[in-house]
Amino acid sequence: MMRGGGSDERLRRIEAVADAALSQLGVTDFLDELLDRVREVLGVDTAAILLLDVHAQQLVATAAKGLEEEVRRGVRISVGSGFAGRIARDRHPVTLDNVASGDVVSPILFGKGVRSLLGVPMFAGGEVIGVLHVGCLTPRRFTDDDVKLLQLAGERASLASQAGAGNMDRAAALALQRSLLPTHLPDAPGVDMAARYVPGHDAGVGGDWYDVFTLPSGWLGVVIGDVSGHGLRSAVVMGRLRSALRAYALVCDDPASALTLLDRKVHHFETGNLATVLYAMISPDRTTIRLSLAGHLQPILAAPGRPARVLNNPVDLPLGTGPRQPARRYTEVAFPPEAALICYTDGLVERRGEVIDVGIQRLCSAVEPGPAESVCARIMITLAVEQATDDIALLAIHSTGQDQS
Incomplete structure (x- = not known):
């Protein structure tokens, strides 16, 4: 040649x-x-x-x-x-x-x-x-x-x-993520639920997820989390954590114990990964929420007759931060009739050049108690999510006020 x-x-x-x-x-x-x-x-x-x-x-x-x-x-x-x-x-x-x-x-x-x-x-x-x-x-x-x-x-x-x-x-990653997100939230007495997921506009698909499941005891498990990083690897890790947390929820009576086991799994099998997770358990009569936070943003509670507020629950370290850390905690808060619990990932409230507290306050102002679908729709419109650069996961749980006893 x-x-x-x-x-x-x-x-x-x-x-x-x-x-x-x-x-x-x-x-x-x-x-x-x-x-x-x-x-x-x-x-x-x-x-x-x-x-x-x-x-x-x-x-x-x-x-x-x-x-x-x-x-x-x-x-x-x-x-x-x-x-x-x-x-x-x-x-x-x-x-x-x-x-x-x-x-x-x-x-x-x-x-x-x-x-x-x-x-x-x-x-x-x-x-x-x-x-x-x-x-x-x-x-x-x-x-x-x-x-x-x-x-x-x-x-x-x-x-x-x-x-x-x-x-x-x-x-x-997007296909995997969508396959792991619930296509239909479970029908659970005493509550109605709605959720949103929007992939990031700039950073690409990541490890955000939400999950809701009914436990044999009648408690309702509510999860929202965010695996660090973006792309297929984060989505795969997210899927493994989601499945593991479901398994631990079956053998734990409180959310802190389940997150403790999940943290051990991360250290042993997912070394080098970090994740923030909110795990809440809503009582069978839908009057009480047990809540544990592994580095995740505190949820918002909107009850009739009062402004929406950030729940001041303690926030423990994210999953994967180190083998030795203080015992994880959970707290109980009241879940009034007709109230709405709002769980979300940071993509909903973070904006470039702005401290996150501004975004959280904007979210509080957008939340009013009511049916979950209406709550989600109002939030997504008010917070101008087209300006977001990260994945957004949003989950609203509305107490219908029906007696479950």
Whole structure:
């Protein structure tokens, strides 16, 4: 395969990878087309992209031309091992004019008979996300211009890979999150309920959730929580915490005990994650609320004839903050007839350039006792949620005043 054209012409042809036609391609087709153009412009026989699996610290063969078997077999290269692994570890281009058996660890690459290699790291946000390398079946000495052209192609590949991963991550997280949120709140005597969930506009899907369930004792469990971070990982952790809390609720008589067990689960199985959780239990006669807070915002209670107020319950540490901490607490508050309990995540009240107390006061002003659906609708309209940059979860529980005894 012959190299053609001067440096300027080759540069133009690589830059054309970002043209309007290619921008309409999906990520897989884009990378395939990019590698075709790289092979043509650089006059090489093979081209491959390996993306970094951060948790495994391995490079995974993702796209290839002339080395398609690497992708089909799911070839993985540890960071620091072999040609591609060294590029990822050292974060700079590497050329091999004469490939020896010890230079590469991929049996497919060596078995193909590649004699010369050039590879560059791919970056996103200053971090290595993969490696792009090309090879020739005959000996060749790659030039500085070759390196610059491959780096430019690596930039294009990085942008496409990150955009595709971000879109898939958000879609998967949103689908998971919606699958775990109740499609229908349970029918429970003595209360009516309503909820809202709005994914964040800027930060992306996160770990916000709400849950309501009836316990065998007749108590009603009410949960709202927020796992730190955003994206698919937070949504997965959220799902595990939701399921675990439901299980602990079945064996605990008070919300603080259930949150204590949940905190142990986080420390043992979810190390490095933080979460805030509100867990309330409403008595079978719907007159009393037992409430425990793990770093979560205090709920609001709106009762007839008085202004809505923030419940002044103690707030314990979030889940996952450390193995040793004071015993978790719960308090009991009265739940008057026709009152509304409002639980929410911080996305509802936080705004850039504004202290959160302002948002909480705005929320209090928007809350009036009444049917839960009306309460939620008024809150969402009044608080201008289109200005929010984080996920919003909102849950309203309205006491209908019916005697449950």
